Amino acid sequence: MPATFIIFGASGDLTSRKLIPALYKLHCKKRLKGGLRVVGFSRSPYSHDEWRNELAETTKKFAGEDFSQPVWNDFAKNLFYHAGDIEHPADFDSLSDFLLEIEAGEACTRIFYLATAPRFYEPAVVHLGDSGLAHEAAAPRRIVIEKPFGSDLKSAEHLNEVIHLVFSEHQVYRIDHYLGKETVQNLFVLRFANTIFEPIWNRNYVDHVQITVAEEVDVGKRGGYYDRAGVLRDMFQNHLLQLTMITAMEAPVRYGADPVRNEKVKVLDAVRSITPEAVASDTFRGQYRGYLKAEGVAPNSRIATFGAVKLWIDNWRWQGVPFYLRSGKNMSCRTTQIVIQFREPPQKLFRDSPRSLDQSNRLVVQVQPNEGIQLHFQTKVPDAGMDLRQTDLDFDFHSEYHRALPEAYERLLLDALEGDASLFARADEVEAAWRIVDPIIKTWQETDAPPLLPYDAGDWGPLESAQWMEAQGREWFDNCPVLKRPAD
Numbered sequence: 001m002p003a004t005f006i007i008f009g010a011s012g013d014l015t016s017r018k019l020i021p022a023l024y025k026l027h028c029k030k031r032l033k034g035g036l037r038v039v040g041f042s043r044s045p046y047s048h049d050e051w052r053n054e055l056a057e058t059t060k061k062f063a064g065e066d067f068s069q070p071v072w073n074d075f076a077k078n079l080f081y082h083a084g085d086i087e088h089p090a091d092f093d094s095l096s097d098f099l100l101e102i103e104a105g106e107a108c109t110r111i112f113y114l115a116t117a118p119r120f121y122e123p124a125v126v127h128l129g130d131s132g133l134a135h136e137a138a139a140p141r142r143i144v145i146e147k148p149f150g151s152d153l154k155s156a157e158h159l160n161e162v163i164h165l166v167f168s169e170h171q172v173y174r175i176d177h178y179l180g181k182e183t184v185q186n187l188f189v190l191r192f193a194n195t196i197f198e199p200i201w202n203r204n205y206v207d208h209v210q211i212t213v214a215e216e217v218d219v220g221k222r223g224g225y226y227d228r229a230g231v232l233r234d235m236f237q238n239h240l241l242q243l244t245m246i247t248a249m250e251a252p253v254r255y256g257a258d259p260v261r262n263e264k265v266k267v268l269d270a271v272r273s274i275t276p277e278a279v280a281s282d283t284f285r286g287q288y289r290g291y292l293k294a295e296g297v298a299p300n301s302r303i304a305t306f307g308a309v310k311l312w313i314d315n316w317r318w319q320g321v322p323f324y325l326r327s328g329k330n331m332s333c334r335t336t337q338i339v340i341q342f343r344e345p346p347q348k349l350f351r352d353s354p355r356s357l358d359q360s361n362r363l364v365v366q367v368q369p370n371e372g373i374q375l376h377f378q379t380k381v382p383d384a385g386m387d388l389r390q391t392d393l394d395f396d397f398h399s400e401y402h403r404a405l406p407e408a409y410e411r412l413l414l415d416a417l418e419g420d421a422s423l424f425a426r427a428d429e430v431e432a433a434w435r436i437v438d439p440i441i442k443t444w445q446e447t448d449a450p451p452l453l454p455y456d457a458g459d460w461g462p463l464e465s466a467q468w469m470e471a472q473g474r475e476w477f478d479n480c481p482v483l484k485r486p487a488d
Contacts, residue, residue: 001108001139003034004102005037005413007039007113008041008114008124014115018407018409020058021407024059024067036417041083043084052076092128109139109141109142114144118146142172145174148229150430151229156430157431164427169426179424180411180423182371183367183371188246190373201317203320209322209338210476211244211325211337211338214327214331216330217330217334221296223295226294227303231306232307232440235327241268246264248267249267264429271436272313273439274439276439276443279449283310285453286453286461287305287455288329302445306327307328308324308468309325328455328461333480339365341362366483371405374482377391394483396483460476
């Protein structure tokens, strides 16, 4: 069935930087079965050709070597622009007439993509309902909503209520681009398509799990937004908890949207309640030096730009295994990685080895950059008695497949067009995530909150964070990143 993809916020950065390049690449790969029209909707007064010409320049920039002018010309024939204001109901009636005109009586799937500021989500949904655009009669109607989905549990519940007055849950696609990354999807395969990992993926063999999302950049020009959000809202409620769910979930009965999401929600439901006492002992926060000078940041801001949280998942598989989640701005490097730290052998046969055996086996899933997997294990150094050394086995996507990996938005937009919600968040999943994060945010805002410790640009957060781990008999896996892309 042909489809029409309507982008609200069409003149924004997300549209030009991610959405249109992703749809263009899907066109290049001939993945858009049945044909696709793209309609941009925003207040800017573009004509069709003006919007096409501007997108040609930005797509050439972001698609890089994949850009071909003849292919773009073919793709751009189906790009249209309709000026309108999300807060004006009459503009949705006008949009409805325009869609009927360009679809020329065809039954078309319609995807409404909210690439706007979050404050426009509610009026957009309400007006889509009032205009009849959301009504599923002859063809599917779906809505894709970017993060952040709410700013706390109360606002997320309210937004879900508003959405469900217009759209059924099967029509709603809450997008988190991390779930579109090849390495995150490969984690499903690593766990559930191989017999060697799943038997040891539990409390009997795993000492702890670390999930790190480190950013090398500072807040830049996003200081105004970041000073309202902070690291917990920006990274933990969405990206870090998504990675936690996939790492910790049980095998679904089959790979499909509802079975996968059912198992993910069970993980969040099993997370131990975080009391104020637990916040004091199991969380850590910091702020990089210079943050207060960033544009849009309050001069006395107490917002954390670094956070570390220890979670306990109280179920049969993970009882007693801590999950350490960590993220920060202005850190040593850009890396997202999941570290499965296994227990030490029950008996140390090689106590007299000149090298320490404190580093037990470790599996590192590098989500970005240079996506891949690395396994760390002990080996004997040749011609050195019983001197032992930690060695590694690498799987690197770029070396194995010799081609650039697709952008996360390519996979997610195609799934939305095809009606596969497996990699999108469900309403109960979003609310369960906020139930975990809300108590930490609340306690961090109080006067007796854990101290907000400074750190320098290029550090792995405050020094006290490493000491916090050492006091628990563990250490952070601080590597930038473990896999290096080979030179061309």
